[in-house]
Amino acid sequence: MSLRAGIVLFPGTNRERDMAIALAKVSGGREPVMIWHKETSLPPLDLVVLPGGFSHGDYLRCGAMAAQSPVMRAVKDFAEGGGHVLGVCNGFQILTEAGLLPGALLNNAGLRFLGQDHHLTVAQTDSLYTKHYTQDQVIRVVLAHGDGNYFADSTTLDRLEGEGRVAFRYAGADGAVTEATNPNGSQRNIAGIFSDNRRVLGLMPHPEDYVDPLMGGTDGLPMFTSIVEGLAA
Amino acid sequence: MSTRPVDEKLAREFGLNAEEWGRVQTIMGRQPSFTELGIFSVMWSEHCSYKSSRVWLKELPTKAEWVVHGPGENAGVVDIGDGLTAIFKMESHNHPSFIEPYQGAATGVGGILRDVFTMGARPIANLNALRFGRPENPRTKRVVDGVVRGIGGYGNCVGVPTVGGEVNFHAAYDGNPLVNAMTVGIAPKDRIFLSAAAGIGNPVVYVGSKTGRDGIHGATMASAEFDANSEEKRPTVQVGDPFTEKLLIEACLELMKTDVIVAIQDMGAAGLTSSSVEMAGKGGVGIDLDLDHVPQRETGMSAYEMMLSESQERMLMVLEPGREYIAEEIFRKWDLDFAVIGHITDTGRIVVRHKGVVEADIPLDPLADQAPLYRRPIQWPVPLPVLDSATVQCNMPNDEALLQLVACPDLCSRAWIASQYDPAVGGQTVKKPGQADAAIVKIEGSNRALAITTDCTPRYCQADPKMGGMQAVVESWRNITATGARPLAITDNMNFGNPEKPEIMGQFAAAIQGMAEACIALDYPVVSGNVSLYNETEGKGILPTPAIGGLGVIEDAHAARGIAIAAHQDLVLIGETAGWLGQSLFLREILGREEGAPPPVNLVAERRNGDFVRQQIAKGVVAACHDVSDGGLLVALAEMALAGNCGFALDELDKAHATHAFLFGEDQGRYVIASADASGLLEAARAANVPARLLGRTGGNELTFPGGSSVSLVDLKEAHERFFKTWMS
Numbered sequence: 001m002s003l004r005a006g007i008v009l010f011p012g013t014n015r016e017r018d019m020a021i022a023l024a025k026v027s028g029g030r031e032p033v034m035i036w037h038k039e040t041s042l043p044p045l046d047l048v049v050l051p052g053g054f055s056h057g058d059y060l061r062c063g064a065m066a067a068q069s070p071v072m073r074a075v076k077d078f079a080e081g082g083g084h085v086l087g088v089c090n091g092f093q094i095l096t097e098a099g100l101l102p103g104a105l106l107n108n109a110g111l112r113f114l115g116q117d118h119h120l121t122v123a124q125t126d127s128l129y130t131k132h133y134t135q136d137q138v139i140r141v142v143l144a145h146g147d148g149n150y151f152a153d154s155t156t157l158d159r160l161e162g163e164g165r166v167a168f169r170y171a172g173a174d175g176a177v178t179e180a181t182n183p184n185g186s187q188r189n190i191a192g193i194f195s196d197n198r199r200v201l202g203l204m205p206h207p208e209d210y211v212d213p214l215m216g217g218t219d220g221l222p223m224f225t226s227i228v229e230g231l232a233a
Numbered sequence: 234m235s236t237r238p239v240d241e242k243l244a245r246e247f248g249l250n251a252e253e254w255g256r257v258q259t260i261m262g263r264q265p266s267f268t269e270l271g272i273f274s275v276m277w278s279e280h281c282s283y284k285s286s287r288v289w290l291k292e293l294p295t296k297a298e299w300v301v302h303g304p305g306e307n308a309g310v311v312d313i314g315d316g317l318t319a320i321f322k323m324e325s326h327n328h329p330s331f332i333e334p335y336q337g338a339a340t341g342v343g344g345i346l347r348d349v350f351t352m353g354a355r356p357i358a359n360l361n362a363l364r365f366g367r368p369e370n371p372r373t374k375r376v377v378d379g380v381v382r383g384i385g386g387y388g389n390c391v392g393v394p395t396v397g398g399e400v401n402f403h404a405a406y407d408g409n410p411l412v413n414a415m416t417v418g419i420a421p422k423d424r425i426f427l428s429a430a431a432g433i434g435n436p437v438v439y440v441g442s443k444t445g446r447d448g449i450h451g452a453t454m455a456s457a458e459f460d461a462n463s464e465e466k467r468p469t470v471q472v473g474d475p476f477t478e479k480l481l482i483e484a485c486l487e488l489m490k491t492d493v494i495v496a497i498q499d500m501g502a503a504g505l506t507s508s509s510v511e512m513a514g515k516g517g518v519g520i521d522l523d524l525d526h527v528p529q530r531e532t533g534m535s536a537y538e539m540m541l542s543e544s545q546e547r548m549l550m551v552l553e554p555g556r557e558y559i560a561e562e563i564f565r566k567w568d569l570d571f572a573v574i575g576h577i578t579d580t581g582r583i584v585v586r587h588k589g590v591v592e593a594d595i596p597l598d599p600l601a602d603q604a605p606l607y608r609r610p611i612q613w614p615v616p617l618p619v620l621d622s623a624t625v626q627c628n629m630p631n632d633e634a635l636l637q638l639v640a641c642p643d644l645c646s647r648a649w650i651a652s653q654y655d656p657a658v659g660g661q662t663v664k665k666p667g668q669a670d671a672a673i674v675k676i677e678g679s680n681r682a683l684a685i686t687t688d689c690t691p692r693y694c695q696a697d698p699k700m701g702g703m704q705a706v707v708e709s710w711r712n713i714t715a716t717g718a719r720p721l722a723i724t725d726n727m728n729f730g731n732p733e734k735p736e737i738m739g740q741f742a743a744a745i746q747g748m749a750e751a752c753i754a755l756d757y758p759v760v761s762g763n764v765s766l767y768n769e770t771e772g773k774g775i776l777p778t779p780a781i782g783g784l785g786v787i788e789d790a791h792a793a794r795g796i797a798i799a800a801h802q803d804l805v806l807i808g809e810t811a812g813w814l815g816q817s818l819f820l821r822e823i824l825g826r827e828e829g830a831p832p833p834v835n836l837v838a839e840r841r842n843g844d845f846v847r848q849q850i851a852k853g854v855v856a857a858c859h860d861v862s863d864g865g866l867l868v869a870l871a872e873m874a875l876a877g878n879c880g881f882a883l884d885e886l887d888k889a890h891a892t893h894a895f896l897f898g899e900d901q902g903r904y905v906i907a908s909a910d911a912s913g914l915l916e917a918a919r920a921a922n923v924p925a926r927l928l929g930r931t932g933g934n935e936l937t938f939p940g941g942s943s944v945s946l947v948d949l950k951e952a953h954e955r956f957f958k959t960w961m962s
Contacts, residue, residue: 014392018660054390057476144655
């Protein structure tokens with residue numbers, strides 16, 4: 001099984017190795033290609049990943065400058081042509097700034113960076129990314145963000161929920177989705193959402209950091225095995 | 234400013250004394266220019282010249298078979314096997330962090346990162362050692378908040394995980410918090426870059442951020458005490474830009490894959506001055522700089538300002554002639570400034586031109602060789618007398634004392650701090666803060682992992698600087714050992730008060746002696762370090778704080794042990810317990826007494842016990858291991874219970890041991906091991922002549938003590954997490 005994955009590098013991207021390790025782990029060691037943000041076209045790919053980091057230092061709004069990068073035109077075309085795009089953390093922020101996903105990521109409600117483990121529930125298993133999870137499965141992931149507070153107007157939120165486009169919600173270890181288990185103030189505990197065709201996924205937590213028991217967890221692994229099963233020729 | 238007469242008065246303002254001013258004039262053979270005096274003053278500042286500390290630092294052992302580069306380079310380099318090296322150093326940013334906590338701490342992280350990647354290493358871990366004033370001091374909260382945000386703000390953005398650190402609170406740091414930052418990087422052994430310039434005519438290249446008017450004379454500020462007007466020194470603190478640093482890391486590492494670099498050094502303290510002077514000096518060559526070509530952030534900067542600016546995220550390189558274009562292409566790709574600002578000469582002088590005028594022309598050898606070197610007067614410290622533990626009366630039950638201890642600022646949960654740092658970026662963090670005695674970070678593409686820790690017990694150092702210095706070294710060695718890793722070497726960050734006071738110089742010299750003895754006994758040399766003196770405000774000095782950054786290696790990352798216990802394990806104590814209460818946290822926190830001599834370190838027992846523990850871990854019979862340090866045995870056990878969310882029951886003790894001294898004493902050289910096979914472990918200990926005893930068994934949701942009293946895990950956790958939650962809410 002060989003997945004053709006590409007990781008976009010923006011100046012300030014810093015979780016590209018984490019993502020490459022996770023992808024290579026499920027693709028027989030095949031390393032994803034790295035794509036520089038000044039590129040204007042993409043090579044033939046099954047999956048484009050916008051990884052975590054601080055693109056352009058997050059000195060404007062997080063992801064706002066990266067969304068204007070030359071490569072993003074090609075990423076938009078890829079998505080609009082039915083391609084699969086995964087944005088994690090800063091990648092999620094870039095996807096919202098680029099208009100590929102609705103809503104915005106605001107400063108954490110506690111106004112502090114959060115670097116810690118947290119639990120999620122899987123809210124939608126009918127997607128390329130989540131089919132190896134079970135509905136409402138509780139998973140433990142790494143959070144590492146200062147701006148992960150998901151915001152959208154209530155009409156948008158209702159639509160996302162109505163269309164089954166909420167991918168993950170922040171939860172407690174027992175799966176409880178409450179204000180107390182919401183680490184950053186996100187509307188309706190939303191940690192990740194899909195595009196309307198469910199081929200674009202943006203999420204704040206880092207499934208790529210928990211794919212090996214040695215590193216403290218494997219709850220991120222099903223996302224990558226799902227992807228490779230769905231996409232690898 | 235530069236129209237001022239250059240005289241002794243100005244020299245004094247620049248931090249030079251009359252004798253040093255005289256020496257400048259002798260070397261120059263004429264009146265120095267304003268810029269020249271500026272260069273002399275920063276190069277001869279305590280911060281850059283180590284003029285008070287050098288004679289003592291020479292006593293530290295710096296060699297071992299695995300040491301590739303010891304002190305004298307930008308960072309220390311040790312061989313970790315597989316053709317790889319670990320490159321590491323710890324450095325202080327104390328003075329700036331007091332004046333402006335966020336930027337002071339942030340730029341401290343940035344500076345130490347540059348010291349490591351300038352040698353060709355990709356940084357893989359950051360740690361820190363922090364000391365703050367009393368929590369009751371209204372200023373402390375602001376400093377803690379700013380420093381923690383600054384460390385996180387910089388480290389998280391550059392994408393280097395912050396994997397460990399230590400924090401103490403004490404009134405002695407009210408006016409002088411300590412911010413010591415450590416970076417560890419990995420480089421192939423055959424691709425290490427050094428700073429000695431070479432090749433007459435070779436281009437000198439400036440890369441990174443533009444030069445501005447920030448941090449001018451920062452090194453001088455860091456070489457003086459504070460007074461009530463320290464707020465006015467805010468402009469001497471630099472402003473960090475972690476985004477540019479990230480680009481600089483990637484661009485430098487990309488360039489280092491080519492053969493274009495002859496020499497490279499970051500512009501740290503004293504900026505362009507120290508980098509150019511040190512590179513040329515080490516290479517035994519001269520250097521000509523034309524400041525017209527220096528990328529500038531502001532207009533109208535003078536030669537003096539450019540030479541002394543400490544703007545961040547800048548590097549100086551000497552490149553192979555005719556191949557500058559290769560470097561330029563890479564730096565342009567990363568949107569960084571790139572400028573040829575001079576060349577290497579055979580004159581042995583630094584010549585600085587600006588707008589066609591020679592602003593400085595100084596012979597390099599005398600600037601270095603004739604730098605002041607002081608054997609300052611010393612008053613050797615008299616260690617405090619030993620406190621007889623038998624005379625210490627306390628009626629507080631064990632459970633109550635434990636709950637009070639784990640809630641105190643020096644022992645409580647650091648989760649509030651740690652959660653503001655990214656511990657996982659890079660995907661190689663095997664043990665995060667709180668999970669093991671040392672952070673464990675794997676090397677990508679290898680089975681090997683590094684064990685890294687920072688340690689110092691300043692209250693021990695205050696009571697007996699020599700024993701305290703020794704203890705700081707052995708505690709770091711012990712923390713690495715407790716994970717199963719083999720300790721290799723240390724970096725030291727010597728934080729002390731005003732060296733012109735004989736008693737401070739005595740603390741410094743005694744601490745060095747203690748450290749040296751420990752380093753020799755443990756084959757654990759010093760490979761890099763930093764000295765921060767004048768940590769005084771209005772004449773009040775800090776506790777002597779020789780912070781140690783220790784590094785070890787473990788061949789198989791899977792074999793590394795943490796401190797978390799699980800049910801159905803036996804708990805075994807390794808090492809001798811006499812019940813030493815002098816300078817213990819029990820004495821301070823429960824009885825309000827800061828008294829006595831610190832627990833003595835027995836280096837022979839330390840090595841024997843540690844080597845035994847490491848062997849047992851390698852044999853696979855250790856499930857968890859934790860060294861016994863601050864707070865003593867019961868606190869160590871409680872930390873293991875918290876980490877594993879698992880209780881334990883201790884066996885009854887004979888009368889001689891059923892005391893506070895046994896349970897809370899801070900005797901050195903001890904470990905608690907959790908094992909499925911206590912009898913085998915005890916047998917092996919007997920054979921190795923290592924003191925060992927069975928303590929009890931794990932399981933349940935309670936900690937049950939001899940005599941039957943107990944504490945629930947829930948109550949323990951609540952007490953442990955209370956301090957920061959309450960204080961910072």
